[in-house]
């Protein structure tokens with residue numbers, strides 16, 4: 001990855017880390033440089049920031065336990081507890 005040549009697709013991949021601050025300074029500079037001349041990505045970042053503020057979480061795609069729990073419950077009920 002060269003200094004000025006960060007494709008928007010790559011920026012999107014890095015946006016989460018950027019917001020989390022989980023990024024080496026060098027990479028951060030590359031991202032900020034991209035933001036300096038790419039307003040769509042600035043918009044994207046703003047949106048992402050708003051989402052994070054609203055949900056308090058960055059990784060909504062992580063396995064949601066509340067979805068799994070009823071399934072497990074139904075599975076247990078189906079197979080009975082005592083015989």
Ligand SMILES: [Zn+2]
Pocket residue numbers: 007008011034038040041
């Ligand atoms: Zn961009």
